Amino acid sequence: MRTPSTGREILLEADAGKIYRDRDTGETLEVVGKVIPLAPSSSRLPWAVENLRFCEWCDQLAQKDLNDCPTCGRRMGPVAAHSD
Numbered sequence: 781m782r783t784p785s786t787g788r789e790i791l792l793e794a795d796a797g798k799i800y801r802d803r804d805t806g807e808t809l810e811v812v813g814k815v816i817p818l819a820p821s822s823s824r825l826p827w828a829v830e831n832l833r834f835c836e837w838c839d840q841l842a843q844k845d846l847n848d849c850p851t852c853g854r855r856m857g858p859v860a861a862h863s864d
Contacts, residue, residue: 781794781800781809781810781811782810782812783802783804783807784810786802788802790809823842823846824845827843831843831844831845833856835852836856837849837852837856838852840852844859
């Protein structure tokens with residue numbers, strides 16, 4: 781949520797329909813983004829750039845150690861080997 785006049789942003793668990801106000805200015809906070817929970821995954825890798833790849837079917841990110849895409853459920857191809 782963001783305070784319109786100052787641009788200060790906060791992240792909080794909000795209830796639908798409730799009005800939240802900035803503690804300093806008293807302005808109504810505006811919603812600028814929503815954090816959605818990730819689907820359960822059988823991967824043990826953290827969501828970090830070095831551990832992710834794109835599913836060739838749905839173009840969504842998935843951890844490299846998964847065989848099936850957690851978004852579309854289709855089998856992903858093998859991870860390309862890089863030579864350093």
